[in-house]
Amino acid sequence: MNLSKKTTLFIVLIAILWVTITIMGWTGNWFPAMFLGLVLMILHMMLGSAQNGKLNKRLFFYPLLCWLILWTMSFALSYHYGNLFAGKLPNFTILGFHPSFAWTILTYWIGGVATLSLGFVVQKDLWLSDKNWEEFKRKIAKMNEEKGGEYSDGRS
Amino acid sequence: MTAGVKTLIVIFSFGMIVASFLIGWVAKRKVTSAQAYFGGTGLFGPFVVGFSTMAAVASAFAIVGIPGIIYSTGNTMTFWMLSSAAFAMAYMILGKKVRAMAELGPVASLGDISDLRFNNNRAIKAIMSIVLFLGCVAYLASQIKACSTLFAHLLGWNPILAGFVIFGVLTIYTAISGEVGGILTQAFQGLVMVIAGVIMIVAFFSITKGFGPLLEVVSTAGKVTDGEITKVFSADILNAWGVFPGSVAMAWMIIPILGTIGQPQVLTRMYALKNPKDMPKLGLYASLSHMIVGFFAVVMGYGALFLVGKGLIKPLASGDQAVFAFADYVGVHAQLFVYAAVLAAAMSSASLFLSLTSGIISRDLPSAFGYRFSSEKQMKISRITIFVLGVLSILFALTSSEMVAILGTFGWGTLMSATFPVFIIGLLWKKASSQGVLAGLITALGLNIISLILVRTGFKWPGALPWYVNVITASIAVTVFISLFTKGATEEDLDERVKAVIDL
Numbered sequence: 001m002n003l004s005k006k007t008t009l010f011i012v013l014i015a016i017l018w019v020t021i022t023i024m025g026w027t028g029n030w031f032p033a034m035f036l037g038l039v040l041m042i043l044h045m046m047l048g049s050a051q052n053g054k055l056n057k058r059l060f061f062y063p064l065l066c067w068l069i070l071w072t073m074s075f076a077l078s079y080h081y082g083n084l085f086a087g088k089l090p091n092f093t094i095l096g097f098h099p100s101f102a103w104t105i106l107t108y109w110i111g112g113v114a115t116l117s118l119g120f121v122v123q124k125d126l127w128l129s130d131k132n133w134e135e136f137k138r139k140i141a142k143m144n145e146e147k148g149g150e151y152s153d154g155r156s
Numbered sequence: 157m158t159a160g161v162k163t164l165i166v167i168f169s170f171g172m173i174v175a176s177f178l179i180g181w182v183a184k185r186k187v188t189s190a191q192a193y194f195g196g197t198g199l200f201g202p203f204v205v206g207f208s209t210m211a212a213v214a215s216a217f218a219i220v221g222i223p224g225i226i227y228s229t230g231n232t233m234t235f236w237m238l239s240s241a242a243f244a245m246a247y248m249i250l251g252k253k254v255r256a257m258a259e260l261g262p263v264a265s266l267g268d269i270s271d272l273r274f275n276n277n278r279a280i281k282a283i284m285s286i287v288l289f290l291g292c293v294a295y296l297a298s299q300i301k302a303c304s305t306l307f308a309h310l311l312g313w314n315p316i317l318a319g320f321v322i323f324g325v326l327t328i329y330t331a332i333s334g335e336v337g338g339i340l341t342q343a344f345q346g347l348v349m350v351i352a353g354v355i356m357i358v359a360f361f362s363i364t365k366g367f368g369p370l371l372e373v374v375s376t377a378g379k380v381t382d383g384e385i386t387k388v389f390s391a392d393i394l395n396a397w398g399v400f401p402g403s404v405a406m407a408w409m410i411i412p413i414l415g416t417i418g419q420p421q422v423l424t425r426m427y428a429l430k431n432p433k434d435m436p437k438l439g440l441y442a443s444l445s446h447m448i449v450g451f452f453a454v455v456m457g458y459g460a461l462f463l464v465g466k467g468l469i470k471p472l473a474s475g476d477q478a479v480f481a482f483a484d485y486v487g488v489h490a491q492l493f494v495y496a497a498v499l500a501a502a503m504s505s506a507s508l509f510l511s512l513t514s515g516i517i518s519r520d521l522p523s524a525f526g527y528r529f530s531s532e533k534q535m536k537i538s539r540i541t542i543f544v545l546g547v548l549s550i551l552f553a554l555t556s557s558e559m560v561a562i563l564g565t566f567g568w569g570t571l572m573s574a575t576f577p578v579f580i581i582g583l584l585w586k587k588a589s590s591q592g593v594l595a596g597l598i599t600a601l602g603l604n605i606i607s608l609i610l611v612r613t614g615f616k617w618p619g620a621l622p623w624y625v626n627v628i629t630a631s632i633a634v635t636v637f638i639s640l641f642t643k644g645a646t647e648e649d650l651d652e653r654v655k656a657v658i659d660l
Contacts, residue, residue, distance in 0.1 A: 007584070007585055007586070007587075008585070008587055008640075011581065011584065011585045011587075011588075011636055012636060012640070014632070014636070015632055015633045015635075015636035015637070018628070018629040018632050018633060019629055019633050021406075021410065021629075022621065022625055022626060022629040025403040025406055025407065025618075025619050025621040025625060026403075026618035026619040026621060027618075027619060028402075028403065028619055030401075030402040030403040030405065030406040030619070031402060031406075033403075033406050034405075034406050034409060034410075037406065037409060037410040037413075037414075040410070040414065041245065041410075041413065041414055044245075044249045044414065044417075044580070044584070045245060045248050045249055047249070047584045047585075048248050048249030048250055048251075048252075048253070048584060049248055049249075051659075051660065052659050052660075053659065067241075078395075078396035078397070079396075081395070081396075082395045082396055082397055085391065085395065086392065086395075087390065087391060087392060088375075088391055089371070089372070089375035089376065089391050090371075090391070093367070093368055093371060095367070096366045096367030096368035096369075096370075096371065097367050097371070097394075098371055098391070098394045098395050098396070100395040100396040100397070101231055101234075101394055101395055101396045103396065104231070104234055104235070104238065104396050105238070108235070108238060109234075109238035109240060109241075109447070109450075112239075112240065112241030113240050113241050113244075113443045113444070113447060115241070116241040116244040116245055116248070116439075116443075117240070117241055117243070117244040117439050117440045117443035117444070118440065119244075120244045120247070120248055120436040120439050120440070121436040121437060121439070121440050124433065124435075124436040127248065127252070127435075127436065128252045128432060128433060128435070128660070130433065132660065133432060133433065133660075136256060136259070136656060136657075136660050137259060139656050140259050140260060140653055140656060143652055143653050143656075144653075
């Protein structure tokens with residue numbers, strides 16, 4: 001996925017999403033705003049995970065898309081069961097949890113770590129390959145050499 | 157609590173303070189440059205950095221305040237406290253870029269990265285430093301106050317004496333070894349929190365017999381009264397949303413998950429990592445250790461709910477008593493580990509914020525105003541600043557309750573409002589201009605102060621949305637909007653090396 005020409009669009013979308021989510025919070029539309037929050041997060045992760053403007057599709061599918069689906073399900077199921085058993089003892093539990101809260105544990109908390117934290121380790125080369133890192137260091141060394149003292153900035 | 161238990165807690169806590177001091181003392185050998193002293197730059201592996209980051213993020217509030225909020229208002233807070241995946245998200249978004257900036261030049265503080273990205277723009281560095289300073293001082297004072305008051309109450313000491321014993325030692329080792337000692341002691345303290353967490357989670361299951369019985373007790377207990385104190389139970393306490401308005405649940409999901417990336421405890425640790433290829437492992441270690449500490453905090457609130465609902469203890473006068481009430485019920489070993497966890501959480505966050513604050517005062521702010529010193533002199537000035545600031549913070553935190561409460565308004569959201577324009581937008585987008593970022597920072601500073609005043613006057617925010625969401629949104633929107641029409645530190649004006657970092 002080539003994102004190099006879409007960065008400005010993504011950043012403008014990020015700003016619009018922050019404003020929209022805030023206004024939705026003011027007006028009581030917090031539940032749909034939670035899903036927009038997920039879009040906000042995945043836009044950041046897509047930008048941050050791209051190498052030279054390109055996001056690897058495998059990295060996008062796992063962990064990013066898997067995470068997005070898991071958390072979307074999580075909020076939808078929590079909302080559904082929260083409404084179904086509002087104000088009363090639920091007539092069943094999931095592993096002992098309130099059916100609404102079980103999804104916070106299983107998909108939001110454990111699922112979040114299983115996708116993002118674990119997936120990040122599994123796909124680490126697609127996020128930053130040895131080749132790209134070494135190339136980056138060579139590029140920086142070459143620039144410093146070519147420019148001589150120009151880059152010896154005056155920072156303390 | 158018996159005198160014997162108190163003595164054991166003192167021995168246990170004192171042992172932890174001494175161990176922290178020794179780690180800090182030994183760590184001073186690694187301080188060979190300003191980058192090492194101020195940032196621990198490129199010195200540590202993912203395990204140490206992961207535990208250190210988690211410990212600095214999980215403050216005393218996480219161990220004491222969170223169980224209290226869960227006891228009082230139910231599961232809303234679990235969105236925040238079970239946000240363990242946020243570390244991986246943060247590193248995925250910004251890890252390689254922040255770490256790569258340390259390859260461009262000597263990076264020892266967030267101010268250095270701001271200099272590199274925005275061509276030594278002094279106004280950006282100064283305003284960012286001021287907002288960070290407000291957030292850091294607020295965190296520092298609240299750690300000192302909470303921990304010193306707790307131990308003073310427990311031992312019958314004067315709070316100032318307790319403050320000097322705990323945070324005086326911390327000030328000494330932080331001044332001697334800087335962030336090198338800071339990172340190592342925080343990793344040790346993080347380990348203590350994780351061990352305490354495992355023990356208390358086991359204790360929770362052994363007392364409640366699991367979540368099923370807990371749900372039944374909370375759903376059926378009704379009202380439990382003792383004298384003037386009444387605790388009202390309902391099934392909704394344990395559904396996913398708790399009893400707060402939904403907009404609070406929304407904010408407490410988005411702000412900690414995305415906001416972790418904007419915390420100085422997380423940002424500064426990105427360049428402390430030796431090999432950037434280890435960033436995913438760092439995310440995993442931080443996430444796993446946070447899972448234990450986060451769950452520990454959550455089940456302490458549940459434990460107190462269970463005991464009160466079952467009539468095994470009296471309803472609590474204040475939610476903040478939840479973790480201690482549960483530990484007291486469990487017995488001596490639980491009391492030992494809970495107090496150790498509170499101490500570890502307070503010390504790890506305090507040392508981080510003490511060293512950050514002194515770095516801002518002795519290094520970033522002077523450089524923003526055009527004063528430059530050699531590395532040796534910077535470290536010397538910083539050591540003196542840490543000593544002075546450490547002593548003043550202890551005195552301030554323990555003698556100015558009203559002011560600490562006022563400053564306590566600042567925190568996670570304040571820090572986000574300063575770091576998002578400079579680092580998140582600045583390092584993801586080549587067109588983030590110096591004018592845009594400066595405007596975003598001025599907005600953040602102004603709105604943080606206005607919000608502080610409004611919060612103190614009891615202003616009701618629309619939709620019950622926490623105030624800092626508005627400030628963060630405004631600072632980001634202003635940064636992006638102004639950047640679309642200005643060009644400072646972009647295109648030809650952007651250092652080619654920084655372009656390479658953003659592309660990485």
